[in-house]
Amino acid sequence: MSAPSVLERIRALDAYAPGLSIAEIRRRHGLEKVIKLASNENPLGASPLAQEAIRRNAGLAFRYPQGGNPRLTAAIGRLHGVAQGRVAVGNGSDEIIDLLIRMIASPGEHNIVCCEPCFSIYPIQARISGVALRRVPLRPDFSQDLDGLAELTDASTRLVFVTTPDNPSGYCPAREAVARLAGRLAEKAPQALLVVDEAYMDFAKDEAALSLLHAGELPENVAVLRTFSKSWGLAGMRVGYGILPAAIADGFWRSRLPFSVNVLAEEAALAALSDHAFRAATLETVREGRRMLAEGLSGLGCQVWPSEANFLMFRLPEGRDARACFEGLLGRGIIIRPLRSYGLPEHLRVSVGTPGENAAFLRALGDELAAGARP
Numbered sequence: 001m002s003a004p005s006v007l008e009r010i011r012a013l014d015a016y017a018p019g020l021s022i023a024e025i026r027r028r029h030g031l032e033k034v035i036k037l038a039s040n041e042n043p044l045g046a047s048p049l050a051q052e053a054i055r056r057n058a059g060l061a062f063r064y065p066q067g068g069n070p071r072l073t074a075a076i077g078r079l080h081g082v083a084q085g086r087v088a089v090g091n092g093s094d095e096i097i098d099l100l101i102r103m104i105a106s107p108g109e110h111n112i113v114c115c116e117p118c119f120s121i122y123p124i125q126a127r128i129s130g131v132a133l134r135r136v137p138l139r140p141d142f143s144q145d146l147d148g149l150a151e152l153t154d155a156s157t158r159l160v161f162v163t164t165p166d167n168p169s170g171y172c173p174a175r176e177a178v179a180r181l182a183g184r185l186a187e188k189a190p191q192a193l194l195v196v197d198e199a200y201m202d203f204a205k206d207e208a209a210l211s212l213l214h215a216g217e218l219p220e221n222v223a224v225l226r227t228f229s230k231s232w233g234l235a236g237m238r239v240g241y242g243i244l245p246a247a248i249a250d251g252f253w254r255s256r257l258p259f260s261v262n263v264l265a266e267e268a269a270l271a272a273l274s275d276h277a278f279r280a281a282t283l284e285t286v287r288e289g290r291r292m293l294a295e296g297l298s299g300l301g302c303q304v305w306p307s308e309a310n311f312l313m314f315r316l317p318e319g320r321d322a323r324a325c326f327e328g329l330l331g332r333g334i335i336i337r338p339l340r341s342y343g344l345p346e347h348l349r350v351s352v353g354t355p356g357e358n359a360a361f362l363r364a365l366g367d368e369l370a371a372g373a374r375p
């Protein structure tokens with residue numbers, strides 16, 4: 001018997017595990033109010049100017065977007081002081097990651113190097129493409145072994161992924177260390193592109209000292225990715241961007257589906273860029289909430305990792321089971337993120353919410369621990 005089927009490597013795939021949705025947990029637990037701190041979304045919601053732009057442009061839903069989203073790439077070029085021709089925009093930075101892999105690395109011929117664990121889209125899209133993957137374990141303190149990444153590259157390496165600040169730990173390497181990695185790659189694997197994913201960089205205490213985008217010209221073998229999903233509050237609109245070497249940007253625009261950033265997403269992103277008040281409030285809320293959450297978690301006896309992002313990774317006090325605690329919190333109307341899909345069954349990740357959400361989470365976790373989330 002034969003029937004249509006998908007490739008073996010797709011059947012073998014562990015698909016991306018998204019955070020649970022509020023509607024799902026409301027229904028499952030019969031709850032009125034559910035707080036979601038699972039997907040690192042903006043605690044203040046969407047910028048009022050972006051919401052207004054979506055409403056104002058709703059009537060344009062029948063139009064195709066302008067090919068290549070030139071207004072948006074121009075605005076992003078101005079924001080970072082780079083030539084518009086080097087700006088890529090996609091349906092989330094997920095689309096840019098996927099396309100970089102597909103347009104740069106050939107299955108059976110090239111390899112991709114990244115950390116273990118890391119943001120799961122890199123390994124998943126590499127596996128879908130059938131490109132060999134080489135992983136370098138994080139150090140015990142969750143810092144990235146950048147020398148180890150360089151050592152694993154060879155003449156067939158085409159992409160190296162580094163996340164700064166990292167997901168799920170929140171760790172951020174020094175900019176000089178990332179620049180040094182770019183230099184080593186240029187010598188050892190001159191055809192490899194170093195992709196620096198700065199999805200959370202604007203939450204860092206000192207972005208100007210940590211981001212490659214604030215250090216003058218990018219090295220020629222480096223691409224930097226950012227997204228409108230986190231600090232800009234537009235995860236549901238799906239817009240991400242990258243600053244790419246010119247030749248890679250040229251390939252990107254040949255490969256991208258013509259209209260993957262839609263009319264309303266483009267208008268929302270442009271409006272968000274102009275909403276300085278919302279952005280300042282977001283960064284303030286996240287930096288302050290991160291401090292408060294870290295203090296509260298430590299106070300409950302949890303181990304908390306230092307984070308430059310809008311989330312915290314933590315471990316429960318000795319003897320407490322992470323899965324049971326996660327489930328217990330769901331019953332109390334709080335969704336956080338178990339990290340089993342990252343290969344970290346004992347670790348949990350919580351996104352920074354509003355002050356009220358952070359307090360509700362800490363209260364629920366305290367109650368849960370007191371009730372005894374034991375194995």
Ligand SMILES: *Cc1c(COP(=O)(O)O)cnc(C)c1O
Nearest residue numbers: 092093094119167199227229240
């Ligand atoms: C959230 C996130 C992104 C952004 O994804 P989008 O597709 O832009 O929503 C990229 N990289 C990392 C590490 C992330 O956590």
